[in-house]
Amino acid sequence: MPHETSLLQAAVVFLLAAVVAVPLAKRLQLGAVLGYLAAGVLIGPSLLGLIDDPQSVSHISELGVVLLLFIIGLELSPRRLWVMRKSVFGAGLAQVLLTGLLIAGVAFWGFQQALNTALVLGLGLALSSTAFGLQLLAERKELTSPHGRQAFAILLFQDIAAIPLIAVIPLLGAANAASAGGIEPLLKVLGSISLVIVGGRYLLRPVFRIVAKTQLQEVSTATALLVVIGTAWLMELAGISMALGAFLAGMLLADSEYRHELESQIEPFKGLLLGLFFISVGMSADIGLLLREPLLILGFTALLIALKLPLLWLVGRLIGDLERRSTLRLGVVLAAGGEFAFVVFKMAHEQGLFEARLHDQLVLVITLSMALTPLLVLALMRLSKPQVVPQVVPEEYQNxxxxxxxxxxxxxxxxxxxxxxxxxxxxxxxxxxxxxxxxxxxxxxxxxxxxxxxxxxxxxxxxxxxxxxxxxxxxxxxxxxxxxxxxxxxxxxxxxxxxxxxxxxxxxxxxxxxxxxxxxxxxxxxxxxxxxxxxxxxxxxxxxxxxxxxxxxxxxxxxxxxxxxxxxxxxxxxxxxxxxxxxxxxxxxxxxxxxxxxx
Incomplete structure (x- = not known):
């Protein structure tokens, strides 16, 4: 009974923090993601201490990222990717590689990090926040603008690139490397992926067809959750990311007749659990570290934005064919870190690639960079107000x-x-x-x-x-x-x-x-x-x-x-x-x- 009471108390704390912080953040035009992060910081051990152990909700909150990747997989049909191939695989690939290698080089030569650590750090920080960026663009009605479409394409490629990055971390990790026995881990990974692909192609559609005939909404929802969580669990057993299994399951169902129904059933769970994920990230942020080393943390945050923004400007200008003002807006929206970096760095810490202090610093840097993004966007809007070009009115129209x-x-x-x-x-x-x-x-x-x-x-x-x-x-x-x-x-x-x-x-x-x-x-x-x-x-x-x-x-x-x-x-x-x-x-x-x- 005491455990049940504490669980209910935690649920009340989480919901109350979200209900208060998220609408307030949106009212201030800062975005829902920042509201969730602020709520986590507020109720976490660094401030009020209403929740003492952030790790107690980490496993549940990670399901939010799993469901997000399943939804992304559902939207990535081969036909859609082919239509957007230039923006996705051109600008997106260039942005991830250039930014990842630059940051990795700075970490390797400038801060004497190990090569594996530097690569994971660079590629993780090259990723931007899909949830944060798209929501910011949607709130400003800029999703259909030139820089909005280019941002969506780059974020799409980043989401795809996050999958192999998450999958390869256990192979790079010191803990896994010490216990690795030849090619056995690799064969285990390939076997699990093959099982998901084959099972998804030949089993998922018949199963959904049978469930659809029952005409029971709750059974259909349970089946959708079973597919997502089941494939995620299988991947975890194989020693790789749960998110990879969910992404593959979504990809396999992208062209099925059940796609829209699945998306509508998973979306509410995804939103709630993804919000819980951001709250747990905010709870794990060490505010004491920021107070002890403010110049170091703020300097790393400024360095991250200073490294990413010029490369985003270059990619948008040369590959995306954007004009200067749109390119600058693209850079500001995507210059911060992203939610997948939290997942990547947490796994890297567990695998021995990152020390605890480095992990805490990176979480703070990403959180601060996301917090600064809305402020940078507002400042950019004020500084670069579009000049009103007077209409050229022919003389015969005026007389x-x-x-x-x-x-x-x-x-x-x-x-x-x-x-x-x-x-x-x-x-x-x-x-x-x-x-x-x-x-x-x-x-x-x-x-x-x-x-x-x-x-x-x-x-x-x-x-x-x-x-x-x-x-x-x-x-x-x-x-x-x-x-x-x-x-x-x-x-x-x-x-x-x-x-x-x-x-x-x-x-x-x-x-x-x-x-x-x-x-x-x-x-x-x-x-x-x-x-x-x-x-x-x-x-x-x-x-x-x-x-x-x-x-x-x-x-x-x-x-x-x-x-x-x-x-x-x-x-x-x-x-x-x-x-x-x-x-x-x-x-x-x-x-x-x-x-x-x-x-």
Whole structure:
């Protein structure tokens, strides 16, 4: 019972630390990984000491890395690798080899480390954090940017390269080397890998097919976990990394029909256990060592970033074909150490390659480098704000020259283009304004159209467009705030003109109604048509579906008008919406009864 109580207490401590630290770190734009690391440092023996023995959770937390590698294996189908071959095997291979050899050389010649130790140290520090880097890019919406795609390719190769590195550490280790008997360990490794490959190819799919027929979600989840943990256990028995077995299992199932189901089942466990892994890393960080040797630890951290960043810049520039600003962002995101380095260095320590003090120093250096990355990214964003390149506007686009227009249109996006086509076909004289040269050029290429460059928020542009002679001013831009400001200016300068404005939502409608404009909801009519098509597909006739949609439209417009009278009172708006929902159901029910009576 005491053991059970301590286990529950540890679980509460871990969950509470994660719940507090991770949202706080994300709010500060530092990323979830840094939040987990900070939580581990806080509850570990170095500070509060809520958990005295970090090793007690290390074996469970390592399953997070195992599951991460299984997910990576699932995503690495041969076809995908072939499409990304240049970025993955070009830039990725160059980055790992160049960085690994450089750091290994510094460790070997500069710090007199043994050759095996220097190689493991160099290749381990060449790896960056996949979880940290991709999350940082995703939070900043940069995954699809040029440097984001290049970072993903390099991280992908690093994840692949981590597998043989993890597998070869026992062969390089002093403890294993002392007990090695010829080629027996190598044969044991090759035999285990062959068993996983053969079993995965001929057994996994039939097993999943049988389990799928049971239609029991819990059995399917248990089977997925059995495959991952079972292959990891087999590899551990062979004396190599558990992660290698999980990665191979994922690769073997990458092209199977069960891939997406497996990923969805494993993902929650992976996220939770990977978070536990980062917490355990933070717990093992020796803060006392940082306080005793601050210059040494901070110097090693700066040296790591100083060695990796220029090589990343070189690879991104020469192989990735990135421009300078994107290359610098790539370097900053990937210059820190990564989660696989924790795994590699822990194994190296257990195999006698690293002394305890060196291992503790490396854990601190990697943790600090990851902590510095978000700060470096923020600093880079402020220092390298993209310069706004002024648009080159041809002279003919700026000279607004037309006869007296009956309609002025602001905005030549999708809605503006349709409006101009209708007016042109009806031979209604109009003038269209836009601030995007590309939109003007595209519209003019379709025919001789009176479309000009001009900001409708500038009174002199409105005068040049002869708004005073027009009957209608149509605002079709996709920015609600710009639409409101334009409507306010036009209403103040030209009170006689009728304004028709594109609106985003009901709150936008109320503000434009206050200005006397006619609001047109940008998605309302298309949503009505989609609803009509759905009703037809559900068995209603054309007449019935049309009647329901017309009923809904009239009812919604009446409700909107009623809500406009109380739109400054939120409780009244909510109450009106509830009453309207019930009323609409009653009206639809009455229509059904009437239709049955007619029949």
């Amino acid at each position: 607004i020259d037309s006869d007296a227009p009956r309609v002025i249109i602001s905005g030549m996006g999708r809605m503006g283009q349709i409006i101009t086509r209708v007016l042109r076909a009806q031979r209604v004289p109009f003038v269209a304004l836009d601030t995007a040269v590309e939109a003007i050029e595209f519209s003019r290429n379709l025919g001789s159209m009176p479309i000009f460059y001009g900001d409708p928020l500038r009174p002199e542009i409105l005068r040049a467009a002869k708004v005073d002679q027009a009957e209608f001013f149509i605002i079709a831009t996709d920015d609600p705030q710009t639409n409101l400001q334009t409507a306010e200016l036009v209403r103040r300068l030209y009170p006689h003109i009728k304004i028709i404005a594109r609106v985003r939502n009901r709150q936008h409608v109320h503000r434009l109604l206050d200005l006397g404009a006619v609001p047109i909801r940008e998605t309302f009519y298309s949503s009505l048509e989609m609803s009509r098509q759905a009703l037809l597909g559900l068995g209603l006739s054309e007449e019935q579906a049309g009647a329901r949609i017309r009923r809904f439209q009239r009812h919604d417009e009446a409700v909107l008008e009623a809500q406009h009278q109380v739109h400054n009172d939120l409780s009244a708006v909510v109450q009106t919406a509830r009453e309207a929902r019930a009323e609409l159901e009653t009206l639809f029910d009455a229509d059904v009864i009437e239709e049955r009576g007619v029949k």
